[in-house]
Amino acid sequence: MELLHQRIRVAPRPPASQRPVLPVLLLGHAPGRVRRPRIPDEALEQMRSVGLGPLLEERLFAAPEERALCHLPLPLNSVAEFDDIFPDAREAATDYRSILAGRRAWLPQAVTDFFANGGERLWVLRIPEDEAQAGFLPSRMLVPHDLHSLRGIALLLSLPEVGVVALPDLERLQIPANLPDIPRMRLANPEPPFLPCGAEIDNGHRERRNPGEIEHAPPPLPTGDLLRPVQYLLARHRPDVQCLFTLPLAYSDTDNADRPGLDPAALADIEAIKADSDGPQLRRLQLLFPYLRGAGYRLVSSVGALAGLQAGGARRRGIWRSVAGRPMRTDARPYPAVTLQRTLELRERPGIGVLQVNGGRVLLDDERLAVPALPPDQYTLTGRAEYRSGEVARFMGFLLRQLRALGETLAFNVDHRDPRPRLLLEDFFRRLYRQGALRGRKSEDAYRIRQITGQDAVIIFEIEVAPAFPIDRIHIAFVHRGGDWTAELRT
Incomplete structure (x- = not known):
């Protein structure tokens, strides 16, 4: 926008920087x-x-x-x-x-x-x-x-x-x-004729005196x-x-x-x-x-x-x-x-x-993994190709990072009666459901959160989510122990 015959120029506000999803x-x-x-x-x-x-x-x-x-x-x-x-x-x-x-x-x-x-x-x-x-x-x-x-x-x-x-x-x-490239077609060497000194006779297909071998390569x-x-x-x-x-x-x-x-x-x-x-x-x-x-x-x-x-x-x-x-x-x-x-x-x-x-x-062609994207205790339970997908492992890693970041915001929440951790978890998984990461007729069908308070100074949230790809469920434990919140993938 220009005002007063270009003496004043109003620049648009730069877009707010977004936090990267996958650095x-x-x-x-x-x-x-x-x-x-x-x-x-x-x-x-x-x-x-x-x-x-x-x-x-x-x-x-x-x-x-x-x-x-x-x-x-x-x-x-x-x-x-x-x-x-x-x-x-x-x-x-x-x-x-x-x-x-x-x-x-x-x-x-x-x-x-x-x-x-x-x-x-x-x-x-x-x-x-x-x-x-x-x-x-x-x-x-x-x-x-x-x-x-x-x-x-x-x-x-x-x-x-x-x-x-x-x-x-x-x-x-x-x-x-010294791994060679695709070899060129070799042609028979011609009969040696008399040519002017400046004549170019190397067409790229015949033998060369210097093959370019690299010596003493580790x-x-x-x-x-x-x-x-x-x-x-x-x-x-x-x-x-x-x-x-x-x-x-x-x-x-x-x-x-x-x-x-x-x-x-x-x-x-x-x-x-x-x-x-x-x-x-x-x-x-x-x-x-x-x-x-x-x-x-x-x-x-x-x-x-x-x-x-x-x-x-x-x-x-x-x-x-x-x-x-x-x-x-x-x-x-x-x-x-x-x-x-x-x-x-x-x-x-x-x-x-x-x-x-x-x-x-x-x-x-395919984001294929060498083994299923499952924890070791579930490793031998299936050979389905859908479980050997890179996006499955990437999504599980994303959940762990997001829950770890959430735990840093709750570092001083040690009271099991405090409703804030559960509310934040529900809001996080509800947003994932709206974005299409989880399946179900409604958000309540896409995830389940259960709180366990059995030990002193230990708060555990058992979380089960139904992802949009062909895996029945992902089981995560969000645990407060020793002053730290950690996320552990269990299934």
């Missing part, structure tokens, strides 16, 4: 400079609000530039913020290089894909390149309440709002350095050695979080022999984990395949695009809705392409979400 944490490499003065004051304040203040001086202000922001989560609200703080990350060469992935970090492209697909708040965790795969994993000396012992994915413990985590550059390190770690520490950390400390992970590549007889495919050793590791006592904990990992390949880059991970799709869908359609079949905003294509028959095989065993192209659009 995401991405771990990766950001080589090059770190412009510390460009970090917004709001980001620093947000880091202090989640308890990261003691690490700011040590890992940001006092750290040398090559170590700045390493093992320190940074909140971002746009791609521009990332490019402003890490101006060299997209073009600077990384220490590890491979024939397929080149020498570029995958974190910058994952950040771009996240916001392009509807993501809201993104936490970025810079990992030092010299720490290799170990930099992404939790320390063996982990002490949950000691910030200085947290590193890599263990910093999830300081970010209670995060619901999805991904490690794009860990996937890059798992691509064998071998990738076994997939099981990476997944076991991650699933143990999530099961013990953050059962509400899902981890997206793309399985590595290799040449094998299972897939087409003329192109790389899913590593059989990785499949064997997944089956071994499913067979042991930690098998039910695999429900916190959403396994994916293949990678993405575009005109402007060699190979990248799809976890950034998928995490953004999940975060954007959680805002618009509800966190309990699957993103399978929803098109990703990307100019890349799945590499290597997976046939429909192989897609169906991987979906059933071991349980992998496969990227496909349909109508020129890239999409995930």
